[in-house]
Amino acid sequence: MAEVLTSEYRLARESDLKRFVASVLERVGVAAADAAIVADVLVASDLRGIESHGVARLESYYVSRIRSGKLDPTPVVTTVRETPASLLVDAGNGLGHPVAKRTMERILEKAGTTGAAFGAVRNSNHYGIAGYYAMMALDRDMIGIASTNTVRYGAPTFGRDILLGTNPLAFAIPAQSEPAFVLDFATTTVPRGKLEVYGRKEKPLNAGWAIDENGHETLDPKVALKGALLPLGGFGVEGGGHKGYGLGLLVDILCGVLSGGAFGADLPLPTDGPQPGKISHFFGAFKIDGFRDPAQFKADMDTELRGFKESAKSPGHDRIYVAGEIEYENTLKNREHGVPVHVKVWDGLQKLAAELDLPFEVE
């Protein structure tokens, strides 16, 4: 395909893009099976329209860290503790995606037997979009949960120290004819990348996004980039910022403390550069048939989701979405027409291919 979508994007064939991502990772020493998983997760993110977590990160988050020795391409992954309903895995400072996918598979197996199971992974690295792992539950008529702590960007309510990652939480729940409900959200109001975008455009930030380094709210992106992100709900407590802060801390506990991994101020700051194995993940799943017949449940899910989608719109809006719907529609569209890749990212992938002496066969 590779037609030009706009002047800023080119369209790539999904299979080509995955094959190329996997070939890059294999070239820097990642096992083929692991590389294929990373490629699947990254391209799934681009398919869903979440460019920030897709192939754009291949070089900076993964390849460069392997080449600089910060991330082990052939990690020793160990099961630290296992029961019929739980699993704790040490990722051996490897890529996050393969260990996350395999841990979620084992959790789904366990939940298939026991009805409900949870798992955690420590000593890992960035694993892409949390929603990918939660969605693995859908085909099995289970409800899936996935989360991860991250590099620190955010401050707690009433505080100015940077102590919390963007700490996403994801839940996936199947429906019948409707797309599944897939809620996947950062527990900060916005990601740090949004401050950078506003900085480049010299646009003032929205209230509730960030504080300066002294702990005052700021709308200046350059000042905010030296400060901290605010939790969902914004500054102080009037907009519910303490709730977002609580959710961010919940994620750090479920990932970092429960796994015996890094948590709180032991997590890296962005300025620290890559820190081996400081990231932890959390997963869960439980069976719908422990409560109801899954077919009845999914028929009711259709009713529930349609009830929201078909309700009255605010002025100036012609659609109400449910969580995961936009990403589902993006996936359908991008599967048909090609995966949009920003020209700068496209150029970066070509440059990476040349550096690694690999063909760039993406159309």
Added chain:
Amino acid sequence: MAEVLTSEYRLARESDLKRFVASVLERVGVAAADAAIVADVLVASDLRGIESHGVARLESYYVSRIRSGKLDPTPVVTTVRETPASLLVDAGNGLGHPVAKRTMERILEKAGTTGAAFGAVRNSNHYGIAGYYAMMALDRDMIGIASTNTVRYGAPTFGRDILLGTNPLAFAIPAQSEPAFVLDFATTTVPRGKLEVYGRKEKPLNAGWAIDENGHETLDPKVALKGALLPLGGFGVEGGGHKGYGLGLLVDILCGVLSGGAFGADLPLPTDGPQPGKISHFFGAFKIDGFRDPAQFKADMDTELRGFKESAKSPGHDRIYVAGEIEYENTLKNREHGVPVHVKVWDGLQKLAAELDLPFEVE
């Protein structure tokens, strides 16, 4: 005790208050064991400083509904489905608190055996604070989860129909020397009661709280009371309102759809008056020792929570709290000095005692 705290509050002895609440419920036909549970949950709320969910609701939420035949004081509670890791209960349109407490007890028993378990209750009524049930996991070295859908007050992002309750989510995680982490929050930015308080004081609302009946954001409490609450994150998507909407819908699915109870537009509006058995609850628990030695985990929880509490404060703030800390300190203080009861609530309880020909022996 019953000393005067301020001109607005009197202090009640905890045991007297519980005994009185239980005696009122027994007088209107509730079994003694059930009445004792309701009394414990309501007074726990007042002890924690959450007046809105405490004895202030005894008459309007519970007694009046029993007396008007809207709520069954002697419900037939049935187990609809049960597996080693799950439980679905029909509350028979009884009080929410007894069925919720007993369901969570059974979930904790199940999780003690299997490692992880979930439960749901349908055809129920308001159950007080969600945190009470999540906290039942703490003594067992488990992580507890509780949620409930509610009467409808809120609109989805880009919408103006009232489709979502305040739908609280609660998580309780034990620590060692520090108070437990207890996150218990409504997924709307504020409760409807806050609009009423601002209306009485003729104060403008904060941004992000409410819309008018046409779907425009409003700061006028009187206009907002005819409109709808906004989800956590506020109006539109810039402040993350779609995340709060997603959380609210998640709760409605886990409670209403998973239980086969009422959900979405089938939930009552406040103006509908009490609707029998339209409320559903959701519970979960899993064992910490499936991941780590609980003593080590709890020691790390102390480190995690202290790391936040001892971090640098914003200008004008001398404390950073972690979720549940304020409520824990309120409980200690109120256990020592007495439970604060607003004079209007106190008068209401006395009036109720007179109506029911019961002694009001609260000091």
